[in-house]
Amino acid sequence: MTPYALLPVLLVVGATLLIGARGVAALRSTSDFLVASRRVSPTLNAAAVSGEYLSAASFLGIAGLVVKNGVGALWYPVGFTAGYLLMLVLVAAPMRRTGALTVPDFAEARLGSPGLRKFSAVVVLVIAGLYLVPQFTAAGQVLTLVAGTPHWVGIVLAGAAVSITLALGGMRAATYVQAFQFVLKLVLFIVPALWLLIAVGPATRAEALHPAEYSTFPRTTEVTFRLDTRLQVREPLTVIADGRPLCLGPGEHVAPGDATWVFPEGAAVPEIAGAALPGSATWQHPLLDGGNGHPLLATFSLLVATALGTMGLPHVIVRFHTSPDGRAARRTAAITVALLGSFYVFTVVYGLLGGVLVPELYLSGATDTAVVALPGRVDGGSVGALFTALLTAGAFAAFLATSLGLLLALAGALAHDLLPGSLRRLRLTALLAAGVIVLLALPAVRIDVGAVVTSAFAVAASTFCPLLVLGIWWKGLTPRGAFAGMAVGLVASAGVMASGLVLRPPPGLGALLLGQPALFSVPLAFLTMVLVSLRDRPPAGAEATMLRLHLDETA
Amino acid sequence: MGGVSRARRVAVTSPQTRVALARRGAAGAVRSLTAEELATAARVRRRQLQIAAGTLVGAAVLLVGLPALLDAWTGLRGVRLVDLPIAWLAVAVLPYPALALLAWRQLRRAEGAERPGTDAAAEPLAPPTSESTTERTAERNADSAADSAAEPPAAPDRSDSPAPRP
Numbered sequence: 001m002t003p004y005a006l007l008p009v010l011l012v013v014g015a016t017l018l019i020g021a022r023g024v025a026a027l028r029s030t031s032d033f034l035v036a037s038r039r040v041s042p043t044l045n046a047a048a049v050s051g052e053y054l055s056a057a058s059f060l061g062i063a064g065l066v067v068k069n070g071v072g073a074l075w076y077p078v079g080f081t082a083g084y085l086l087m088l089v090l091v092a093a094p095m096r097r098t099g100a101l102t103v104p105d106f107a108e109a110r111l112g113s114p115g116l117r118k119f120s121a122v123v124v125l126v127i128a129g130l131y132l133v134p135q136f137t138a139a140g141q142v143l144t145l146v147a148g149t150p151h152w153v154g155i156v157l158a159g160a161a162v163s164i165t166l167a168l169g170g171m172r173a174a175t176y177v178q179a180f181q182f183v184l185k186l187v188l189f190i191v192p193a194l195w196l197l198i199a200v201g202p203a204t205r206a207e208a209l210h211p212a213e214y215s216t217f218p219r220t221t222e223v224t225f226r227l228d229t230r231l232q233v234r235e236p237l238t239v240i241a242d243g244r245p246l247c248l249g250p251g252e253h254v255a256p257g258d259a260t261w262v263f264p265e266g267a268a269v270p271e272i273a274g275a276a277l278p279g280s281a282t283w284q285h286p287l288l289d290g291g292n293g294h295p296l297l298a299t300f301s302l303l304v305a306t307a308l309g310t311m312g313l314p315h316v317i318v319r320f321h322t323s324p325d326g327r328a329a330r331r332t333a334a335i336t337v338a339l340l341g342s343f344y345v346f347t348v349v350y351g352l353l354g355g356v357l358v359p360e361l362y363l364s365g366a367t368d369t370a371v372v373a374l375p376g377r378v379d380g381g382s383v384g385a386l387f388t389a390l391l392t393a394g395a396f397a398a399f400l401a402t403s404l405g406l407l408l409a410l411a412g413a414l415a416h417d418l419l420p421g422s423l424r425r426l427r428l429t430a431l432l433a434a435g436v437i438v439l440l441a442l443p444a445v446r447i448d449v450g451a452v453v454t455s456a457f458a459v460a461a462s463t464f465c466p467l468l469v470l471g472i473w474w475k476g477l478t479p480r481g482a483f484a485g486m487a488v489g490l491v492a493s494a495g496v497m498a499s500g501l502v503l504r505p506p507p508g509l510g511a512l513l514l515g516q517p518a519l520f521s522v523p524l525a526f527l528t529m530v531l532v533s534l535r536d537r538p539p540a541g542a543e544a545t546m547l548r549l550h551l552d553e554t555a
Numbered sequence: 556m557g558g559v560s561r562a563r564r565v566a567v568t569s570p571q572t573r574v575a576l577a578r579r580g581a582a583g584a585v586r587s588l589t590a591e592e593l594a595t596a597a598r599v600r601r602r603q604l605q606i607a608a609g610t611l612v613g614a615a616v617l618l619v620g621l622p623a624l625l626d627a628w629t630g631l632r633g634v635r636l637v638d639l640p641i642a643w644l645a646v647a648v649l650p651y652p653a654l655a656l657l658a659w660r661q662l663r664r665a666e667g668a669e670r671p672g673t674d675a676a677a678e679p680l681a682p683p684t685s686e687s688t689t690e691r692t693a694e695r696n697a698d699s700a701a702d703s704a705a706e707p708p709a710a711p712d713r714s715d716s717p718a719p720r721p
Contacts, residue, residue, distance in 0.1 A: 071643055075622070078650040085614055085658050089607045093665070209638055284632075286625050286646045296626045303618045327669075330662060337658040341651030348647035473604065544588055547596035550603060551588070552669040 008393035009143070012184075013161055016177065016400060040175050040322045046335035048175045049319045051182030053080075053336075054343060055131075055402035056138040059189065059395045061449035062344075064367035066351025067358065070276045070283035072295060074351065076454070077344035079303045081337060083310020083457075088333035091311050093326035094472040094549035101321050102409070103312060103464050104417045110471045110546070112539055113479035121417035123463045123486060124314045126494055128410040129440070130456035131313070132403060136441035138368050138449040139399040141226075145369045146392050150258075151226070152442055159438035161396075162403050166430055175322050181401040186343055188394030192375060192387045193349040199378050200353065208352040211279035214359040220265045226365040227257040231270035239263055270363070273507065278359040292512040297519065302454060305518035309457030312464025314413065315405035325553050350374065368449050371395065407433055454516075455497050462489030462521040466529045475543040477529065478536040485529025492521035602668045610661040617653050621645060 040048075058080065065073035100106035104120040107113065139161075140154030147154070197205070230252055237248045240262035241255075253270075255261060263269075269277065273291060276283040287295035288302055310316065323329040354361070354370035357377045361367045372395060375387035411430035444452075463486040470477045470485075500514030513520065588596065625631065625642055634641045 071646060074643075074646045078618070078646065078654075081651060081654050082614060082618055085610070085654050085661070088658055089610045089614075089661055206638075209640070284640075286642045287622055296622060299622045300619065303622070307614075307618060327666060330665060334658040334662040338655040341655055345648055345651050348643070473600070544593060547593055547600060548588060550600040550669075551592065551596045552599075 008389040009161065009396045012393045012397045012400065013165055016165060016181075016397070040324070040328075042323065042328050042331035043335055044179055045175060045319065045322055045328070045332045046339055047182045048178035048322070049084075049316060049332060049336045050339045050343070051178035051180070051185065052315055052319055052401055052405045053313075053340070054182065054185050054398050055453065056135045056142075056395060056399040057449045057453040058344070058347075059185065059398040060138050060142065060368045060371050061134070061451075061453065062347045063350035063354055063371045064361070064369070064449070065451065066347070067278060067354040067361055067370045068275045068367040069289055070278075070280075071286050071351070072288040072299065074286070074348055075288050075299050075302055076306065077340075077347055079306025079457075080310070081340045081344055082303065082307040084333050084336045084340065086307050087311045088330060088337070091468045091472060092320060092333040093330040095317070095468065096320055096323055096329035097326045097549045097551075097553060099321075101318050102314060102412065102417075103317060103467065104413065106471065107467065107482065111477065111479045111482060111542075113482075116479050116483055117417055119483060119486065120464070120467070121413040123459070123490060124413040124417075125410060126490070127312065127456050127460050127464075128314055128406045128413070129437070130459060130494075131453055132406050132410070132437045133441045133444050134447055134449040134452040135399050135403050135406075136437055137444055137447060139396065139403075140441065141366060141368050142372055142392060142395050145366070145372055146388065155438060155441050158399065159434055159441075162400065162407065163431055163434050165400060166404060166407065166434065175319075178319070178401065178405075181397055182339065184397050185394050185401075188390050188397070189343060190346055192391050192394075193346045195387060196353055196374060196378060197349060199383075200357070204353070204356060208356045211284065211352075211355055213280045213283075214269055214278040214355075214362065215280075217263045217265055217267050217269060217360075221263045221360050222260060223255075223263065223360050223363045224260045224366075225255045225257055225363070229255045229257075229272065229363070229365055231255055231272065231363075233268075233270045235268045237263070237267050237270075272363065275362055278355040278362055283355070290512065290515065292507050292509065292515075294509055294512050297509075298512055298516060301512070301516035301519040304522055305454055305458040305461050305516065307461075308465040308518075308522060309459070309461035311468055312460030313456075314409035315402065318405075318409065326549075327552065403434075407437075455494075458497070458516065458518040458521065459490065459493045461518055462493035462525045465522065466526045470526070470529055470533075472546070472549055474530075474533075475546045476533050476538055477542070478533045478538050480536045481529045481531075481533025484532040485525045485527075488528040489521055489525030492524050493517050496521065599669050603665060606661065606664045606668060609664075610657055613657045613660075614654075617650060617657075621650070 058077065062073060062076050065076065095106065098106055098109045100109050102120075102124070104117040104124065107120045108117040136155055136158050139158035140151060140156075143149065143154035143157050144151055147157075149157075200208075231248075231254070233248045233250055233253055236250060239246050239248065242259055242261075246261075271277060275291065276289060282289055285295065288299045289295045290298055292298060320329045320332060323332050350371045353374055354367075358370050358373050361370055361373070372388060372391050375384040375391065378384060379387075407430045410433050414433070415429050466485050466489065467482050471482070496514055496517040500511070503514065505511045505514055625645060631642050632640070636644065
């Protein structure tokens with residue numbers, strides 16, 4: 001495609017900057033910023049929470065995972081939404097009453113331990129890093145798709161866009177910039193979905209509901225492999241590899257990254273370990289299957305991580321602070337559940353149509369581009385190009401909103417909690433952090449956005465979730481118990497996932513537990529926190545500090 | 556009174572300031588609660604915990620029960636509703652209204668439990684005869700308050716409560 005496809009990206013960045021700048025001016029002219037923010041209604045704030053929360057993983061990643069792993073990937077958004085229900089039930093109102101802006105703030109306010117605050121800040125860095133790297137990778141992939149540039153250019157462009165927005169001061173934590181982002185993403189997701197549903201015609205709609213296994217190529221298919229890919233070839237096959245014919249016998253073959261292979265019509269589709277052939281029985285099974293043979297356990301582990309991890313995400317908690325009091329924070333969480341549901345209910349459209357219309361992404365590995373690739377497949381003319389542009393803009397808005405929120409949270413943890421005194425250099429810290437994330441994202445080509453984001457949730461669920469839940473509901477929590485529980489949770493989640501990447505266990509239960517440790521790491525963290533606290537003495541006044549969080553401050 | 560309805564000016568302390576004050580050991584920065592307030596808070600917390608447990612059970616039925624059902628009930632895979640596979644609808648559509656409903660119910664009950672006068676935040680109606688009756692009374696009152704939140708709050712059914720009528 002041509003570089004003018006980058007136009008929507010520039011428009012989104014420009015609009016964000018404009019609204020950010022105007023928003024800040026408007027806030028200054030009415031009254032003190034804090035008093036203004038105290039009038040933020042729960043509905044507006046819920047839109048802002050959703051705007052910051054819906055990331056590239058939501059906009060692109062889930063549909064891509066459906067193409068690659070099947071209908072079971074639709075449990076991801078269910079967990080993402082359920083996170084706000086648990087937030088509402090367990091933390092929203094009491095958390096707001098502590099006045100804490102971040103989890104490190106909470107740790108210090110509730111347990112009075114500066115050491116715990118610093119450790120929490122380190123955990124914030126881990127979570128924000130795990131969440132940010134896949135956002136950059138996804139944004140890079142989309143830019144690569146629409147502009148036809150090499151992979152690294154896309155990531156560097158994404159990093160540049162974030163840095164420019166950050167440096168020019170757009171996208172401050174102004175509530176209605178985020179609320180605007182939510183409406184923008186909602187419209188840019190739903191309208192193309194409805195258009196796609198109408199434009200594909202009845203035959204494709206029926207095909208999407210009765211998918212046939214993608215076992216043979218229905219037409220001559222060109223596949224550009226994103227990275228080195230191991231293909232299991234069943235029958236002998238001749239492909240055109242970068243212009244030259246290549247004969248493949250039965251067995252395993254490696255297609256090098258960036259190579260373009262043309263598969264002939266009617267040939268059998270090679271299989272890839274860890275992915276399900278689109279339309280196959282495994283693909284149609286409504287449980288998550290990562291190729292480890294334990295779909296129910298994998299689904300449970302995903303739901304534990306996402307539903308319990310949401311409450312610990314650094315860029316989300318700060319938004320609840322704009323609610324005037326605990327009750328408004330609770331209403332905000334409740335409305336957020338409904339708003340997110342109205343967005344996520346459309347992911348199935350992209351997932352199912354992607355499985356039928358762009359199944360070859362299963363081979364190329366660029367499944368995160370499925371959403372953006374669909375309109376061009378349905379309509380080769382200007383209408384298709386228009387909807388591609390709209391979806392690119394939406395994906396980029398999602399990428400920007402989440403990345404900036406996370407970068408600011410990350411910079412805040414560095415400048416405010418870990419190295420106090422350098423608060424003035426907050427923006428510089430954020431720029432440096434963006435640079436580090438770009439460097440981390442460059443080699444991280446092999447990742448699925450949705451899947452890696454879930455590892456950030458797993459770490460949050462294994463560390464901050466027990467801290468918040470026990471800190472709010474149990475007077476017996478001690479700083480030492482909180483520290484021990486979070487340390488065990490961090491090792492059992494981030495440490496175990498890292499060892500899984502190094503060890504590369506064969507598919508099976510072991511690989512599942514190493515890749516998705518939330519199922520055991522979360523209970524382990526809770527248990528450690530309780531047991532260590534029981535052998536310790538809670539700080540003086542702990543009961544009063546905890547009980548205060550349950551009193552309605554407006555009464 | 557310039558005729559313009561300006562918002563009343565409010566003195567605010569940023570949370571950072573509050574944290575900073577607390578860190579310096581300025582005990583006066585936050586007023587300590589009275590014994591009465593502490594007792595109220597303890598009651599509210601216990602009631603909120605019961606409400607939370609109810610919602611968590613509902614969430615568990617959805618998030619644990621539904622995947623387990625889809626895994627166990629193989630016969631469901633071929634069933635379709637207007638050509639849409641039921642098993643897909645159960646993942647792609649059903650959870651969202653269910654979650655929103657749970658959230659709405661939780662919100663109503665949690666707010667009811669801290670509304671002064673009609674619920675757990677109030678003094679128990681009966682003098683504590685024994686630990687268990689007091690608890691049951693508080694529970695029942697709170698329940699009726701939460702369940703009748705949509706109805707006029709003046710009509711909680713107390714006929715079965717051991718409280719003496721005025």
